[in-house]
Amino acid sequence: MESKLLNQINVEKLPESLQDLVDCIGVTAAYQLSLHFGGQPLYVPKNPERSVLLKRVGYEALNKLSYRFAGATIEIPKHDHFDRQLRDLAIIEESLRGASRKELAQKYGLCLRHIGNIRKGAV
Template identity: 55%
Template sequence: MDVNTLKRIDISQLPQSLQLLIDCIGVEQAYRLTCLFGGCPKYIPKHAERTRLAQLIPADTLKALIQRFAGAAVEIPKPDHFFRQLRNQQIQEESDLGLSRTELAKKYGLSLRQIGNIRRLEA
């Protein structure tokens, strides 16, 4: 997912655990972590050289994680939260363009009720 797409994310609508990660390392790196380790706890060591994370994420990101979470296992949320929010924004935009609930439900593989709920929430 590119940076411009991530800028569309409303951080306040994400789960608290994801908001904490974003506050610590930024939305781009938080998204990267969710893609790498989403749904699993990840131990954050006290020293950067004691983890494979050093090979997977930028040094400044690892440093920030260590400063905030050293010695703890952090539950990394799944990236679904990002995808769902962007999908819902797209549904709202297409709804504003005149697509019916039925068309949107077929396009996104959702029920009419789910489309209605999304349209109400985003309005």
Template identity: 55%
Template sequence: MDVSQLERIDVTQLPHSLQLLIDCIGVEQAYRLTCLFGGCPKYIPKHPARTQLAKLIPAETLKALIKRFAGAALEIPKPDHFFRQLRNQQILAESDEGLSRTALAHKYGLSLRQIGNIRRLDA
């Protein structure tokens, strides 16, 4: 996923834990953390030298995480939340272009009910 896609993310529609991460380190770095550690707890140490995170994320990102979450184990959400929101935006755009619920359900591997729910959320 590239940065232009991440700019389309509506942070208010993401889980609270992910909103906290985004508030601390931004959407791009939060997405990166979810890709690296999604679904797993990750301990944030009080000192950067005590973690392997220093090798995986930028120093300023680690510094911000330590400042806010030092000594805590963060449950890092899965990146699915980002993918789902972008998929739903695409479904809504294609629906506006005239694609039927059946065509959308087939294209995205979803049920007719799921497509209807996604379209209803936009109304």
């Protein structure tokens, strides 16, 4: 579900620091960074080949990150910024497939009004 929906993320609704990461390495790699290092400072190595980050974001994304932030420590935002949008996209998708507001509210732990707002695009 997440990988398909990640391409539908509205980057403009993300915090500026995440927008910068998405601009640099793409939405999927930025999401992976926020999943594994969200809420923490992260040192970006000058030499990406010897970095533990290679496993998390891949060679191409790490090279781009290194080129832009080499030797700096950057703050990685938490992944909940992505998660809210992914949840809302999943709710809209399930709604289009016929799920009721009540079913969605129970599944996602939200009130009926919030589900209605998400379905209308008000959130």
